[in-house]
Amino acid sequence: MTGSSILRTVAPRDGRPTTWIRQAGDDQVLVEYDDTAEEVVSLNFRVHALLQELAQHPVDGVLETSTGLRSVMVTFDPEVIGRDRLMDELSDREGAAVDLDSLVVDSRLLELPIAFDDETTREAVNRYRITTRMDAPNVRDRDNIDYIVQYNGFQDREAFFARFLSTVWWTASIGYFPGLPSLLALDPLTQLSAPKYNPTRMWTPEGAVGIGGSAIVLYPMESPGAYQLFGRTLPIWRPVAGDADVTDFQVFRPCDRVRFTRVTESELRSLRLQVFEGSYPWRITEERFVVADYLAEVERTRDAAATVAEHRRVAAAGVEIP
Amino acid sequence: MRTETVEVINPGLQTTVQAWPGRLGLRAFGHAASGPMDHVCFRAANSLVGNAPGAPALEVPMIDLSVALLQDAQVAVTGPDDARVLRNDVEVAMWETIDVRAGDILTTVNTNGPGFRVYLAVSGGFDVPEVLGSAATSLVAGIGGVEGRALDRGDVLRTRPQARIPRRRLPESMRPRFTTDWEVEVIEGPHARPDFLTAEDWNVLTGTTWRVDLNSDRIGTRLHPHRFAWARTDAGVWGGHPSNLLDTSYPAGGVLANGDVLTILGADSNTSGGFAVVATVPRCGLWKVGQMRPGRDRLRFREVSYEEARALNTRVDFSIDPARMTGAG
Numbered sequence: 001m002t003g004s005s006i007l008r009t010v011a012p013r014d015g016r017p018t019t020w021i022r023q024a025g026d027d028q029v030l031v032e033y034d035d036t037a038e039e040v041v042s043l044n045f046r047v048h049a050l051l052q053e054l055a056q057h058p059v060d061g062v063l064e065t066s067t068g069l070r071s072v073m074v075t076f077d078p079e080v081i082g083r084d085r086l087m088d089e090l091s092d093r094e095g096a097a098v099d100l101d102s103l104v105v106d107s108r109l110l111e112l113p114i115a116f117d118d119e120t121t122r123e124a125v126n127r128y129r130i131t132t133r134m135d136a137p138n139v140r141d142r143d144n145i146d147y148i149v150q151y152n153g154f155q156d157r158e159a160f161f162a163r164f165l166s167t168v169w170w171t172a173s174i175g176y177f178p179g180l181p182s183l184l185a186l187d188p189l190t191q192l193s194a195p196k197y198n199p200t201r202m203w204t205p206e207g208a209v210g211i212g213g214s215a216i217v218l219y220p221m222e223s224p225g226a227y228q229l230f231g232r233t234l235p236i237w238r239p240v241a242g243d244a245d246v247t248d249f250q251v252f253r254p255c256d257r258v259r260f261t262r263v264t265e266s267e268l269r270s271l272r273l274q275v276f277e278g279s280y281p282w283r284i285t286e287e288r289f290v291v292a293d294y295l296a297e298v299e300r301t302r303d304a305a306a307t308v309a310e311h312r313r314v315a316a317a318g319v320e321i322p
Numbered sequence: 323m324r325t326e327t328v329e330v331i332n333p334g335l336q337t338t339v340q341a342w343p344g345r346l347g348l349r350a351f352g353h354a355a356s357g358p359m360d361h362v363c364f365r366a367a368n369s370l371v372g373n374a375p376g377a378p379a380l381e382v383p384m385i386d387l388s389v390a391l392l393q394d395a396q397v398a399v400t401g402p403d404d405a406r407v408l409r410n411d412v413e414v415a416m417w418e419t420i421d422v423r424a425g426d427i428l429t430t431v432n433t434n435g436p437g438f439r440v441y442l443a444v445s446g447g448f449d450v451p452e453v454l455g456s457a458a459t460s461l462v463a464g465i466g467g468v469e470g471r472a473l474d475r476g477d478v479l480r481t482r483p484q485a486r487i488p489r490r491r492l493p494e495s496m497r498p499r500f501t502t503d504w505e506v507e508v509i510e511g512p513h514a515r516p517d518f519l520t521a522e523d524w525n526v527l528t529g530t531t532w533r534v535d536l537n538s539d540r541i542g543t544r545l546h547p548h549r550f551a552w553a554r555t556d557a558g559v560w561g562g563h564p565s566n567l568l569d570t571s572y573p574a575g576g577v578l579a580n581g582d583v584l585t586i587l588g589a590d591s592n593t594s595g596g597f598a599v600v601a602t603v604p605r606c607g608l609w610k611v612g613q614m615r616p617g618r619d620r621l622r623f624r625e626v627s628y629e630e631a632r633a634l635n636t637r638v639d640f641s642i643d644p645a646r647m648t649g650a651g
Contacts, residue, residue, distance in 0.1 A: 005511025022512035024573035025602030066349035068570035175594035
């Protein structure tokens with residue numbers, strides 16, 4: 001017995017965070033970056049730098065990789081590559097992955113409409129209040145938007161909505177359910193965060209937009225969920241019959257960026273109808289994303305971002321956690 | 323040529339078409355593999371009718387299934403010892419090839435004995451479209467199998483053509499053992515000692531007899547609540563409970579600490595999330611999770627090393643190797 005989940009520790013070097021390789025069953029290992037070393041967006045870029053290196057220099061026996069916000073799950077065939085050898089190769093790839101200031105990724109820019117505080121997500125919150133937890137601090141006002149506003153120290157809802165709309169969002173990972181993107185803000189001044197539901201909400205409508213931790217998620221299908229809900233967007237998943245590629249099923253791909261545009265609830269209804277009818281003109285642009293630009297922005301806004309962070313910390317400290 | 327072979331008379335509770343090893347390679351897009359919850363019984367049933375071990379076949383949880391044969395065929399039913407299979411109301415043997423004729427009615431009868439899922443394979447394998455590389459049904463995504471859903475009365479399933487084989491039988495000594503008190507192998511991690519669970523927590527995890535909650539399904543097998551001590555306090559803005567972490571990709575078979583409720587991730591589980599996976603059930607133990615009856619069974623976790631798990635995997639595979647199936651009476 002090893003008595004530890006951690007198989008390898010790669011010490012921090014050249015400004016890179018500590019990297020762990022953790023055992024994850026009989027055919028998987030998890031490569032994970034220390035989340036105390038850097039903010040989460042940069043950690044996620046490291047994940048994508050590693051994936052890029054693995055794509056350019058594949059390891060024989062690696063069957064698939066899937067991303068978390070700061071980690072990569074590697075599935076391998078133990079008949080093809082031994083686990084120790086795999087870890088050697090993964091350490092090599094991690095070491096050879098480009099530094100963030102040289103990382104350029106293929107990244108599509110999507111534009112999506114959002115209707116804030118729509119009837120359907122209010123219904124989900126109210127249902128939770130009635131059926132699951134009447135006294136939950138996050139649903140006391142029959143919706144959880146005021147809770148997000150208080151937790152982040154905004155003046156009012158409009159200030160929160162404006163902040164949400166002001167940034168481009170980065171698809172840090174896809175998962176939980178098929179086609180569900182987890183988005184992180186690329187604007188260092190947009191430091192939204194919120195605690196999750198406790199216990200989990202049994203029902204979330206398709207298209208709902210929620211926040212948990214610092215990530216925004218878009219729910220591709222009706223499902224349970226734990227993120228605070230504040231609006232609704234288009235359907236981003238559809239079951240397709242026959243011989244189709246995964247991208248025919250779902251709108252989002254890894255490394256997509258998305259910008260939201262505010263629409264009214266009735267406008268959203270007609271846009272959603274267009275999607276169901278197949279006539280919606282999706283606005284998607286293929287681009288290259290230069291991570292150095294993001295890092296420069298982080299540098300430029302460092303002081304202002306610290307002020308925002310402190311303001312938010314003080315606000316959050318006064319708010320009850322569910 | 324493909325033929326209509328089976329018509330569903332009584333679909334049971336949640337009978338699905340499954341295929342093994344399921345929908346692989348799409349975890350990065352949020353797809354769990356799906357496939358049978360008990361891959362051992364599933365693969366054995368297919369091998370007993372001469373199919374590839376992973377060919378599309380039926381998974382039947384507890385409640386009885388009844389189907390009519392529309393063509394002559396060979397079938398095999400595998401699963402718990404106390405389950406029975408009737409051909410036109412006459413009991414026939416499980417774990418061996420059964421010759422059936424057009425017009426026959428096959429019914430699976432589950433009892434209150436150990437085990438939870440029965441598998442039914444038909445020669446040729448069910449001819450359902452592959453979606454994203456697999457015929458396995460994902461009820462979460464609504465894809466695979468028959469229209470991405472559980473079977474319904476009146477569904478007609480086609481099979482691919484296949485020559486008859488000499489009847490086979492899996493000897494009793496080679497069959498999986500069913501019980502209500504299971505011992506399930508686990509490999510520690512990815513998020514246990516030293517930075518998530520304490521040494522004492524790990525001893526509790528492996529030393530406790532866990533009860534399987536009634537609220538268990540193909541997504542997750544939930545165990546009774548327990549508050550671990552944890553080697554950490556919380557995850558900052560990412561969550562107030564020590565089991566919370568920055569969202570991570572989950573391993574297949576992971577034992578998730580969902581707050582204070584341990585959940586063994588099932589075939590249709592979430593692929594990622596913000597909770598610690600404290601242990602992982604290797605392939606040799608995963609079939610048992612598929613045979614646990616919600617609300618009744620109990621289990622203990624037995625820690626094994628990666629190397630032991632690999633050896634046990636080989637042993638499980640050996641037990642249902644078609645080469646070792648004998649001729650049936």
